[in-house]
Amino acid sequence: MDAILDVIMQAENAADPAAELRKLSDIDVPSSYQGMVVRAEETAMFDGLPTREKDPRKALHLQEVPTPELGPGEALIAVMASAVNYNTVWTSIFEPMSTFGFLKRYGNSSPLAKRHDLPYHVVGSDAAGVVLQVGVGVSKWKAGDQVVAHCLSVELEDAAGHDDTMLDPQQRIWGFETNFGGLAQLAIVKANQLMPKPGHLTWEEAASPGLVNSTAYRQLVSHNGANMKQGDVVLIWGASGGLGSYATQMALNGGAIPVCVVSSQDKADLCRAMGAELVIDRAAEGYKFWADEHNQDPSEWKRFGARIRELTGGEDPDIVFEHPGRETFGASVFVAKKGGTIVTCASTSGYEHQYDNRYLWMSLKRIIGSHFANYREAWEANRLIDLGQIHPTLSKSFPLAETGQAAYEVHRNTHQGKVGVLCLAPQEGLGVRNPQKRAQHLSAIKRFSGV
Numbered sequence: 260m261d262a263i264l265d266v267i268m269q270a271e272n273a274a275d276p277a278a279e280l281r282k283l284s285d286i287d288v289p290s291s292y293q294g295m296v297v298r299a300e301e302t303a304m305f306d307g308l309p310t311r312e313k314d315p316r317k318a319l320h321l322q323e324v325p326t327p328e329l330g331p332g333e334a335l336i337a338v339m340a341s342a343v344n345y346n347t348v349w350t351s352i353f354e355p356m357s358t359f360g361f362l363k364r365y366g367n368s369s370p371l372a373k374r375h376d377l378p379y380h381v382v383g384s385d386a387a388g389v390v391l392q393v394g395v396g397v398s399k400w401k402a403g404d405q406v407v408a409h410c411l412s413v414e415l416e417d418a419a420g421h422d423d424t425m426l427d428p429q430q431r432i433w434g435f436e437t438n439f440g441g442l443a444q445l446a447i448v449k450a451n452q453l454m455p456k457p458g459h460l461t462w463e464e465a466a467s468p469g470l471v472n473s474t475a476y477r478q479l480v481s482h483n484g485a486n487m488k489q490g491d492v493v494l495i496w497g498a499s500g501g502l503g504s505y506a507t508q509m510a511l512n513g514g515a516i517p518v519c520v521v522s523s524q525d526k527a528d529l530c531r532a533m534g535a536e537l538v539i540d541r542a543a544e545g546y547k548f549w550a551d552e553h554n555q556d557p558s559e560w561k562r563f564g565a566r567i568r569e570l571t572g573g574e575d576p577d578i579v580f581e582h583p584g585r586e587t588f589g590a591s592v593f594v595a596k597k598g599g600t601i602v603t604c605a606s607t608s609g610y611e612h613q614y615d616n617r618y619l620w621m622s623l624k625r626i627i628g629s630h631f632a633n634y635r636e637a638w639e640a641n642r643l644i645d646l647g648q649i650h651p652t653l654s655k656s657f658p659l660a661e662t663g664q665a666a667y668e669v670h671r672n673t674h675q676g677k678v679g680v681l682c683l684a685p686q687e688g689l690g691v692r693n694p695q696k697r698a699q700h701l702s703a704i705k706r707f708s709g710v
Contacts, residue, residue: 260444263337263391266286268689271689276692280402280403280404283402286391288391290325290326291323291324292445294442294444296319296321296324296379297318297319297351297353297379302357302359305352315666316666318353319666328371329447330371330447331371333393334390334393334447335445335446336386336390336453337389337390338387338682339389339466339683340461340682341385341679342463342467342677343442343665343669344385344471344501345501345605345607345669346384347382347435347662348666358380358436362376362377362438375438376438380440381439383443385410385467386446386448387690388446388462389405390402390406390453399453405690407454409469409470409634410452411424411425411433411452411637412430412433413429413449414427425631425632432631433449442662442682444659444683456690457641458645459700459704460644460651460697462684462690463681464653467677468640468641468651468652471505472505472640472641472643473631473640474629475503475640476632476637476640478506478580483633483636485627490515490516491516491578492574492576492578492596493516493518493577493580494520494567494579494594495519496520496583498520498521498535498538499521499526499527499529499533499676504676506580507519508533508707515578516537518537518539519538521540521541522541523540524543529675533706537570537571539567546563548589548590560590560593560594567594575599576596578600578601579594579602581602583605583606584607584610585613586609588601588603589615591614592614592618592624592626597622599622601624601626601627604629647700650706650707652675652676652707654676656680657679659680662680
């Protein structure tokens with residue numbers, strides 16, 4: 260591993276970093292590497308505990324693991340940096356189920372996929388790094404390419420996947436439903452997960468948008484999602500968080516009018532720093548959409564809707580960007596305008612949604628389910644990052660060994676934006692290949708890094 264890192268570090272100050280990185284093709288791949296894992300033998304460790312008391316730090320372990328065989332159409336990458344997503348939290352607390360069931364089912368699908376069915380799961384669904392090797396049939400990428408990885412793993416052997424790969428029966432989320440994820444020194448990806456790393460970003464900045472930026476793009480912008488247009492009023496829950504901060508940027512960048520919902524004054528300030536003018540601090544304003552564990556309070560929906568109209572000059576949301584789930588879904592359906600759209604993913608507060616169907620059916624509203632993004636959508640979302648129209652919302656980074664703490668902060672919602680993880684990168688600030696572009700966007704990068 261030292262030889263790989265030496266070459267990558269030599270590229271930092273080289274006149275031609277790309278030429279320096281091509282030397283990686285001459286270096287033998289290590290037989291093992293360090294990865295952040297959960298273990299099958301520990302899947303019952305949190306049984307009986309409430310979700311909030313399940314501690315990712317107890318389940319995530321930094322472990323030396325064998326380097327897997329590289330298959331056709333795949334690439335092995337040296338991971339310089341990664342990031343924590345909510346799926347890493349779910350994996351680490353074995354909720355709503357253990358991910359080892361995903362690995363077993365995938366392992367049963369083919370002899371090559373059997374590699375993934377192991378008593379440990381290397382997690383992580385984001386990565387920025389350098390290609391080390393490519394498998395048979397890969398022609399677009401080669402050793403030394405600086406890349407980011409999106410997390411859609413798909414076999415593309417079924418006709419259903421060729422219109423929209425998210426509809427492929429064998430679609431999986433890399434690092435969550437597959438093994439050998441990005442919170443590690445090395446990672447295995449499909450070649451069609453790779454995208455060019457934006458040259459003006461550091462490794463940790465480039466790693467942080469992948470999953471959430473692409474998810475927000477499909478959910479809000481794509482014709483597969485809400486198909487947002489200029490002038491749309493967009494209600495964004497958790498607008499300063501890992502997913503919501505990208506939705507807020509896309510609304511602003513696309514000419515829409517975001518109404519940002521947050522849970523503290525600090526988070527409200529961060530939304531305003533992003534350029535949003537309409538912000539609701541639901542904690543300060545005391546919204547309680549559930550009267551008790553089993554019953555919602557429609558009067559709070561009405562109070563919330565009135566507050567939105569107060570901010571917008573009398574307009575209801577054309578689009579509700581929904582991801583908290585159980586806690587907020589009833590309110591989301593109620594406040595959407597007649598003929599409006601509620602587009603939903605994730606459900607971080609619970610999967611069992613309840614709403615009053617009269618407000619959906621009689622007002623001709625639509626609920627759209629959205630899940631990550633296809634390759635085209637991920638590529639377009641990454642292009643917006645590369646153009647400097649959308650910026651990483653990386654608030655802090657941890658070393659690989661402290662991934663458990665990073666996941667804990669995401670689990671307890673004490674973070675802002677994305678939380679990064681340095682894998683092979685020995686320090687923050689490395690990996691910038693286009694300093695002129697970075698200087699052009701530096702004020703925005705700094706502003707959004709506070710998110």
